[in-house]
Each structure stands twice: as C-alpha cells, then as structure tokens.
Amino acid sequence: MIRFLFLLYLLSFYGFTQNIPWENYVPRDRRFFPIVRLKLVVHILQKTDGSNNFQNIPEHIEAIERVLFHAYSIYENLKPLNLGKSEYIPDSRIRLIYSRDQIYFHQNDRYNDLSCIGKYGSCSSLMQEIYKELVLNNPKQDLNALHVFFGEGDEAKGEACGIGCKKWCYITGAYKQFLKENNFWISGGLLAHEIGHNLGLYHTVFKKKPSNDYCDDTPTYPENPDCWNGPECSNNMMDYNANKDALSACQLGRIHYFLSSKAPGDIKETILKDWCIFHSDSLVNINSYEEIILKGEYRLQGNLILYPHSTLNVEGILHLPQNAYILLYPKSKLIVNGKITNLCGDSWQGVLPKNKKKQKLKEQVILNGKLENCLNQP
Numbered sequence: 001m002i003r004f005l006f007l008l009y010l011l012s013f014y015g016f017t018q019n020i021p022w023e024n025y026v027p028r029d030r031r032f033f034p035i036v037r038l039k040l041v042v043h044i045l046q047k048t049d050g051s052n053n054f055q056n057i058p059e060h061i062e063a064i065e066r067v068l069f070h071a072y073s074i075y076e077n078l079k080p081l082n083l084g085k086s087e088y089i090p091d092s093r094i095r096l097i098y099s100r101d102q103i104y105f106h107q108n109d110r111y112n113d114l115s116c117i118g119k120y121g122s123c124s125s126l127m128q129e130i131y132k133e134l135v136l137n138n139p140k141q142d143l144n145a146l147h148v149f150f151g152e153g154d155e156a157k158g159e160a161c162g163i164g165c166k167k168w169c170y171i172t173g174a175y176k177q178f179l180k181e182n183n184f185w186i187s188g189g190l191l192a193h194e195i196g197h198n199l200g201l202y203h204t205v206f207k208k209k210p211s212n213d214y215c216d217d218t219p220t221y222p223e224n225p226d227c228w229n230g231p232e233c234s235n236n237m238m239d240y241n242a243n244k245d246a247l248s249a250c251q252l253g254r255i256h257y258f259l260s261s262k263a264p265g266d267i268k269e270t271i272l273k274d275w276c277i278f279h280s281d282s283l284v285n286i287n288s289y290e291e292i293i294l295k296g297e298y299r300l301q302g303n304l305i306l307y308p309h310s311t312l313n314v315e316g317i318l319h320l321p322q323n324a325y326i327l328l329y330p331k332s333k334l335i336v337n338g339k340i341t342n343l344c345g346d347s348w349q350g351v352l353p354k355n356k357k358k359q360k361l362k363e364q365v366i367l368n369g370k371l372e373n374c375l376n377q378p
Helices: 001-017 058-076 124-136 173-180 185-199 248-257
Strands: 036-046 095-099 105-107 146-151 158-159 168-171 283-284 291-294 297-299 304-306 310-313 318-319 323-328 333-336 339-341 348-353 364-367 375-376
Touching: 036 058, 036 124, 036 375, 058 095, 058 173, 146 185, 158 173, 168 185, 185 283, 304 310, 304 318, 310 348
Parallel strands: 036 095, 036 105, 036 146, 146 168, 283 304, 291 310, 297 318, 304 323, 310 333, 318 339, 323 348, 333 364, 348 375
Antiparallel strands: 158 168
C-alpha cells in the first residue's frame, strides 16, 4: 500500500511539472533576472591506493577547475541553436560557484568504479550509497549544495540524481581525457549537461529515439539527427554532441521555474540567497512609456523605479530585498494582481512617491493583489 501511494505521488509530481507555464520564467529581460549562483561541492573518487583519478596536486587541481570553468562558461555564454525554432537568449543567468577548499579526495575502489552506467544503464543505487557515506554522514559537508562527483569508467558518461534534485551528479572519464590529450571541454560539456538535469531539463533526443522534453522549441528525432558534430547536428546542452553549448527559451524557462520558491524538487535550496541582501548597485529602472507584465517569480536585489508614463503589472511574485523600495514618478502606474513581497521574511520599505506633495499614490497604484512585509502601504 505504501509503495502504491509513493508511486501515485511520483506520478502526480511528474504530471504537475509538465503543465507549468515556462514562458513566464524565460530570462529575456536581464533587469528582472539577477545572476543566480548555484553552489557546487566537488568530490574526486580515487582507488583505495589513491590512483586512477586526479591527485591533490596543483597541476591536477587546475585541470579539475578547467572542467568546472568550461561548464560555468557554457551557462554564461550560450550559443545560438543549430536546430530548433527558439529565439536566442545568450545568458542563462546561472553561475556555477565552487572553491578549491571544497574539492575533496576520497579513496575507495568500489566508489571509484562508475562503469555501472555503461553496464547497467545507471549508477543510481551506488551513488545513493556514496552520497550517504561521503556527504550525509559527514557533518562538515554542505547539504544545501549540489555535490559533483568525478569517477572513472570505460567512457565519458554521467548521471544526475533526478529532475530538480539537489543531491548529486557525476561524470566519468575526465581524468583519462586529461592524461590522453589534456582535454577538458568534453567533460565540461558533459558536466553542464548533467547539471541541466538537476536544474529541471530532460533529454531532447536519446540514442536516436524521440524524447519528450516538454519544450516545443527543441526538435526531437528525426528532425534532430542525433549526430556528434557539424552544422547539421544539434549543439543543445541536453543532447549528446560535441559542443553542448546552447539552450532554448523553453529550457531556460524550465530552469528558472525549478529555482523558484513554489517549484517541486529541491534544487532551489542550492542557490546563494544573495537576493535577500540589499545591493545599491542593483537598481532596476522601468523607462518612460515602457509597459511590463511580470507573470513568473522575480527576485530583485535593489530598488525599483518607475519613470513617468511607465506601467508595471505584477501578476506573479516580485521580491524586494530588505529596506528596498519602489519609487513612482508622476504619471507612472503600478498594478498588483499578484504579490510583491520579501521572500526572506524581512521588511521592505514599500511604494513611495517621487513628489509627496503633488502625487496621490492611490491614483497610481491599483492593488488587486497583495503587498506583503511592506512598511509603507499606498
């Protein structure tokens, strides 16, 4: 009975996540999508004698960081898609952050051998054991980080703990590629791909078979021939190809939805909450005669200013950091059908007029929704 209920829960979770309006979370306007920093902790799985993987020496640390930085740079500098019908969005607004003092080396013959991904199609059971032993049972480890494991196997493969899952992902073959030709880009692209699963993405094509990724702007097989390299081949991060350096608008929408406060999964717990802190250099301006509708969730890091004749319609959730304010110039309009709040439990200053004597905020603010944690109500 318990197993049946758990299966029913998984099916309902799976079905629910496919009907989300991803369009509302696409990071087209950088003003409303500050950088999201995803915390990584890195684990190098050696054999018991310390062999068969990177060593804790400067040359190898630099090689590990080249793999990590290549994955970082893909998310920062997306390329146009070779295939599909998506608009081009050059920056995912996702950054992978890590530090040298959080690169750990472990010695265990069984943990080093992740060839199960080739033999059995998955190393999930072994990885759950590894995660429990090396992370959950170690009080020094950060449970609110994505733990990236470098193991070895017959070829470059990888796996993630699930869609929207924060626990782990792994790649194999990085050390052998380093020894063979100092190659870091294949492993870096593979790591970006696996983190894509953690962030909420499915395969677009898998082994020359159609694969429903719930995005209409990514082609599946046979429109996507699932080949390795060339202009006729995909360069989508979630395919298997030489580049893995592009994402569609829908894929980016899925990512930012899974990082929002109401999304299923727990990958959102791995991001730095620097949006809780007020940043004076993160001012957002809505220019005169601009009309903006916000339907998703947006975490601003500073003040928001509406210039004359501009209109902002908040239909989703807009976060303002502690002590931030929304400043309305004369003849600007703020419409709240959703919610403006502080998601960190702090107070923000509220909605203020540019000219207290000449402006009547009740004429400029249409409040059908909520202003929460707000010190100054209009």
